[in-house]
Amino acid sequence: MSAEKFDGATIKLKLLAHPDWSLSDDESSISRKFVFSNFSEAFGFMTRSALAAEKLNHHPDWRNVYKTVDVLLTTHDAGGLTELDFKLADKMNAIASATAGKS
Numbered sequence: 788m789s790a791e792k793f794d795g796a797t798i799k800l801k802l803l804a805h806p807d808w809s810l811s812d813d814e815s816s817i818s819r820k821f822v823f824s825n826f827s828e829a830f831g832f833m834t835r836s837a838l839a840a841e842k843l844n845h846h847p848d849w850r851n852v853y854k855t856v857d858v859l860l861t862t863h864d865a866g867g868l869t870e871l872d873f874k875l876a877d878k879m880n881a882i883a884s885a886t887a888g889k890s
Contacts, residue, residue: 790862790869801873808860808876816861817872821883823854832856832879832886839878845871847879 793801795814802810808817823829829851840846848859858879860872 790865790871792865792867815867818859821856829854829856835882836879
């Protein structure tokens, strides 16, 4: 089942609950930079996030350099943002909170 693309007003409402995430200029994606204490924390975050993404069947565009993980979320099939992006953002936020300082 395909996810339905959100309109601009819905995206702005969703972002109110995701203040650490930034909206792209074309409103087709959200992004966030996660910074951890070291590489092990960053990699642990990515591992747990990958498992969450697989359960949602929704996968992030991301990049890792040492202790930093840059994440971009969009639903390619829908051509923009959907509920899946915000669900994964919620899961990643929770994982990051649980990961920080536990290396």
